[in-house]
Amino acid sequence: MSTNQGIRPARSGEQATTPPAGRRPRLPGRVRDDARSTVYWGAAHGLPRVAVRTAARRGDLQGRLIVAGAGGGEVWDAVEQVRAAGPLYRGRFAFLTVDHAVTREVLASGDFRAGSPVRTGGLLGGLMARTAPDLLHPMEPPSLLVTEPPMHTRHRQLVSRVFTARAVQNLRARTEQIASELLDGLVTAEPVDLVAAYCALLPVTVISEILGVPPGERPRVLALGSAVAPSLDFGLGFRQFRSVTAALRDFESWLTGHLARLRREPGDDLLSQLIVARDQDGGLDEGELKSIAGLVLAAGFETTVNLLGNGIALLSRFPEQLGRLRGQPELWPGAVEEILRIDPPVLLTGRISIRDLDVRGVAVPAGSYVVTVLAGANRDPKVFAEPETFDVARANARDHVSFSAGRHFCLGASLARMEGEVGLRAFFDRYPDVTMLPGARRRANRVLRGWSRLPARLS
Ligand code: HEM
Structure with missing residues (x-):
């Protein structure tokens, strides 16, 4: 059944595809095998990378968007070209939307499922399924990001049970204290990189x-988090793919040790509670628990770092907006929403159609990937007046x-x-006279967007 008016089952040839039920069966033999890993890289990254670049040169807008976003580059020209092409653009490899209403409909629709963009079937999909490294990956089941009901509902309920709004509210005072301690430690006599510090x-x-x-383990977790962040990207170079795969493996082995420690010596932290809930319910297997814990941990800092960096960069670039916040601090929650809107930490996501559909008059066959460009939907002029203006x-x-x-x-x-x-x-209250220095750099990732370096003088 369609869940909204904009998306309808196509009239003929309707065929539902089956969502993946769980983690891939374990592959025999050593998955670090070089040949296998090279074949996987070629199918999942190498070939698509060449195809996308070629398509971009020939004018394909999806190709242009991907190429423009490489190395954290500006994507706005490509986004506006997609907008001009209509609510749903049919690209060489996938459909693309920067339309706010279509984005919301696709993401909420039961006619689409989450899943990896390069695993929509076909010959390459089959090859990838046979050669993929068997390790915890944010875009592979049982990651919450790519599972669907009933498994997704069950897993999500379990996390939500411990990750409540009240638990977050209780963390506010502690977060203020942590921010204050970190700000105390910043050097003011010489330039400082605000991202790292x-x-x-x-x-x-x-x-x-x-x-x-x-x-004592946080620096390691931080380093592993940055190293695994490109795992969300498409078209990785071979060396980067190898280093991301190694980092995913290290992260998984660190996580295994961490969960074992919490089982032996549970604390009053949320993960210890999740382990108890899991062990009592028996509703999760060990791989599922690890996947959920790993995602919550990595998603918990690899995105918010971008929100903070993007916020500092924007408010320093628009001092009159910072001035408004000084005069009316009650505007701060709205300012955070505006920072999220105009420079979102996650550029895009996507969904796979599970049946033949009609989306705003465009035929979308079953198994198609639809890229929802969150950053583009956030600048839809039908929803946001003067969308390019930063207005706290x-x-x-x-x-x-x-x-x-x-x-x-x-x-x-x-x-x-x-x-x-x-x-x-806390940052702007403490350092109202911060001066940003030359040398700022965007992160090299495509999907996660933010700054890798923001040099500044604090006083
Ligand atoms: C500014 C910061 C953040 C941004 C912009 C962000 C963005 C997103 C987006 C876009 C998705 C959905 C992707 C999709 O629909 O395919 C998502 C899912 C998720 N995020 Fe965040 N996130 C942020 C912070 C966090 C934090 C702090 C945590 C954990 C504490 C977290 C945990 C998760 C989890 C577990 C999911 C998967 C939910 C599901 O699939 O049911 N995120 N996030």
Whole structure:
């Protein structure tokens, strides 16, 4: 059944595809086998990379968007070209939308499922299924990001049970304290990189406390998080693919040890509670528990670091907006929404159609991938007046889709909002005269967008 008016089953040839039921069966033999890993890279990244570049040169807008976004590059020209092409653009490899209403409908629709963009079937899909490394991956089942009901509902309920809004609210005072301690430690006499010294540390400290990661292990978790972040990207080079795969393996082995430690010595952290809930219910197997814990941990800081960095960069670039916040601090929560809207930490996500559909008059066959460009939907002029203007008092800024929509809506949204508000406000209250210095750099990732370096002088 269609869940909304804009998306309808196509009249003929309707065929439902089956969502994946669980983690791939274990592959025989050693998955680190070089030949196998090269074949997988070629199918999942190498060939698509060449095809996308060729398509971009020939004018394909999806290709242009991907190429433009490489190395954190500006994507806005490509986004506006997609908008001009209509609510749903049929690209060489997938459909693309920057339309706010279509984005929300696709993300919330039961006619689409979440899943990996390069695993929509066919010869390449089959090859990838046979050669994929068997390791914990955010875009492979049983990751919450790509599972669907009933499994997704069951897993999500379990996390939501411990990750409540009240639990987050209780963390506010502690987050203020952590922010204040980090700001105390910043050097003011010489230039400082705000990403390394502040934006990255605040979220990892908060989520580590929530998940019982001991202070001594946080630098390792932070380094592993950055190393695995490109795993969400498409078209990785071979060396980068190898280093991301190695980092995913290290992260999984660290996580295995961490869960074993919490089982032996449970704390009052949320992960210890999740382990108890799992062990009592028996509703999750060990792989599922690891996947959920790993995703919550990594998503807990790899995105919020971008919110803080993007916020500092924007407010320094638009001092009159910062001035408004000084005069009216009650505008801070709305300012965080506006930062999320105009420079979202997650560029895009996507869904796979499970039957033949008609979306705004465009035929979408079963098994098609539809890329929902969250950053583009956030600048839809039908919803946001003067969408390119950064306005901390924008009345409907919260209508952005930076946390996605529907059943995969970000589980950490209230935590991220709270950290964004506390972290940015504390920073600008403490260092009102911050001067940004040359040498700022965007992160090289395509899907996760933010700054890798923000040099500044604080006084
Ligand atoms: C500014 C910060 C953040 C942004 C922009 C963000 C964005 C997103 C987006 C776009 C999705 C959905 C992707 C899709 O629909 O395919 C998502 C899902 C998710 N996020 Fe976040 N996130 C942020 C912070 C956090 C934090 C702090 C946590 C954890 C504490 C978290 C945990 C999760 C989880 C577990 C999911 C999977 C939910 C599901 O599939 O049911 N996120 N996030």
